[in-house]
Amino acid sequence: MFGGFLGAGILKKAADKGLVDIRVHDLREQAEGKHRQVDDRPFGGGEGMVLMPGPVCKAVEAVRETAETPVVLLSPLGRMFTVDMAQAWAGCRQVILICGRYEGVDERVGLHLATVEVSIGDYVLTGGEPADMVVIDAVARFVPGVVGKAGSVAHDSFAEGLLDCPHYTRPRVFRGHGVPEVLLSGDHARIERWRRRQALAKTLALRPDLLIGDRPLSAEDRVLLDEIRKERKES
Ligand code: JFT
Numbered sequence: 087m088f089g090g091f092l093g094a095g096i097l098k099k100a101a102d103k104g105l106v107d108i109r110v111h112d113l114r115e116q117a118e119g120k121h122r123q124v125d126d127r128p129f130g131g132g133e134g135m136v137l138m139p140g141p142v143c144k145a146v147e148a149v150r151e152t153a154e155t156p157v158v159l160l161s162p163l164g165r166m167f168t169v170d171m172a173q174a175w176a177g178c179r180q181v182i183l184i185c186g187r188y189e190g191v192d193e194r195v196g197l198h199l200a201t202v203e204v205s206i207g208d209y210v211l212t213g214g215e216p217a218d219m220v221v222i223d224a225v226a227r228f229v230p231g232v233v234g235k236a237g238s239v240a241h242d243s244f245a246e247g248l249l250d251c252p253h254y255t256r257p258r259v260f261r262g263h264g265v266p267e268v269l270l271s272g273d274h275a276r277i278e279r280w281r282r283r284q285a286l287a288k289t290l291a292l293r294p295d296l297l298i299g300d301r302p303l304s305a306e307d308r309v310l311l312d313e314i315r316k317e318r319k320e321s
Pocket of ligand 1: 160161162186187188189191204205206207208209211212215217
C-alpha cells in the first residue's frame with residue numbers, strides 16, 4: 087500500500103534529494119515460528135484479529151535510534167492529529183509510526199510502547215495505512231526543502247491558522263463564470279491584499295474556530311476582519 091504513495095510525487099522527490107528517509111518495515115520480519123505469526127484472535131472472543139504486541143515491540147526496538155524518538159500509534163481512539171504535531175515531528179531526527187490493521191493492535195502497545203496515540207479524524211477506516219500516510223505527508227511538508235516556494239509552508243493555510251485564498255487559472259471565462267477582476271489587473275499589491283482578505287473571509291465563514299485559536303492576528307488582519315464582519319452584517 088505504501089509503494090505508490092512513497093514512490094511518486096513530492097515525497098519521492100524529497101527522498102531522492104535526501105531530505106526525508108521513509109522506511110516501511112514488515113512486522114513479519116520480527117515474528118517467530120514457522121508461520122511468522124503477527125496477529126491472533128482476541129482474548130474474550132469476538133470478531134477479527136488483533137496484532138500481537140511482540141512483533142510490534144521488536145520492530146520498534148529494531149529501528150529506534152534514541153529514547154527521544156516519538157513512537158506514534160495511529161488509532162481511532164487517539165488525540166486528534168494537528169498541524170502542530172506535524173510541525174513538531176518534522177523537527178525530529180526520527181519518528182516511528184506504528185501501523186496496524188484488522189481490529190487494531192494489542193492494547194499494551196498503546197499503553198507501554200507508544201509515546202502518543204493519534205487519530206486523523208472522526209471517520210472510520212478499514213486499517214491504519216491511510217492514516218499513517220496522512221501523517222507522513224503532513225510531517226514531510228514541514229521538512230525544509232520538501233515543498234517548493236510555491237507551496238511555501240509558512241505561508242500556507244493551516245500553518246498560519248487560516249484557510250487558503252481561492253485560485254483561478256485559464257480560461258478567463260469558464261461556462262459563463264469569470265475570474266475576479268483584481269487577479270487580471272497585474273497590480274501585485276492589490277492582489278496580495280485581495281488574497282489575504284479572501285483567506286480571512288473564507289476562514290470567518292467556514293472555520294471561525296480557527297480565528298479564535300492561539301495564533302494572534304496582525305493589526306492589518308484585524309482591520310480586514312472588521313471590514314468583512316461589517317459587510318456581512320450589511321448584506
Ligand atoms: C484506524 C484510524 C482511524 C480510523 C489505526 C488500525 C485499524 C481500523 C479500525 C477502525 C475502527 C475501529 C479499527 C485503524 C485508524 C482514524 C488507525 C487503525 N484500524 N477499529 N486513525 N485515525 N480516524 N478509523 Cl490498526
